[in-house]
């Protein structure tokens with residue numbers, strides 16, 4: 001992994017930028033300075049749109065619990081994956097994207113070289129020990145020139161990233177609280193996933209890992 005910290009401006013000395021592949025980077029600790037505000041915003045969202053375990057088209061219960069905010073929420077059901085403006089569990093639209101989320105996603109994308117990223121959806125994943133995410137591509141979004149911005153909070157996880165085909169060996173990237181991964185450009189359709197979460201306790205999230213995945217769906 002090439003370390004690009006030498007090229008950083010002095011205005012952001014805390015965020016190390018690590019190159020993953022063409023079009024993708026890890027911004028170490030990019031979200032840490034706003035952690036309290038971000039975690040409060042998640043509480044506000046989940047009060048309106050509670051976390052739930054969605055069912056995959058293959059009939060499996062996803063091990064991470066999920067909810068959404070913004071104009072479009074990503075949902076998985078027996079009938080398939082889709083973006084939906086309504087939360088069918090509550091019969092209401094998804095709660096609005098908190099300003100702190102919008103700014104975080106926009107600024108992280110800009111830092112990674114994707115100017116003017118305005119997400120219209122944020123999928124929030126809540127992992128407990130043992131929960132995982134199998135290798136997959138994010139391909140339900142219309143405009144593949146827009147990147148994906150993924151924010152990790154709480155317990156550490158090993159992120160699998162970087163193969164163009166599902167049967168290739170992915171990179172294993174340890175992610176800790178505050179790290180942000182941005183992928184787009186030539187790696188926009190890279191397969192990625194999350195290894196089963198290890199037991200642990202984090203001072204801010206307890207026995208959970210939270211992940212915010214920002215997308216431009218439409």
Ligand code: MD6
Pocket residue numbers: 074123125133138150159192193194211213
């Ligand atoms: C993560 N999540 O939790 C990454 N993609 O670190 C994803 O990549 C993801 O949770 C598509 C649908 C749901 C997800």
Ligand code: FE
Pocket residue numbers: 136137138192
């Ligand atoms: Fe994904």
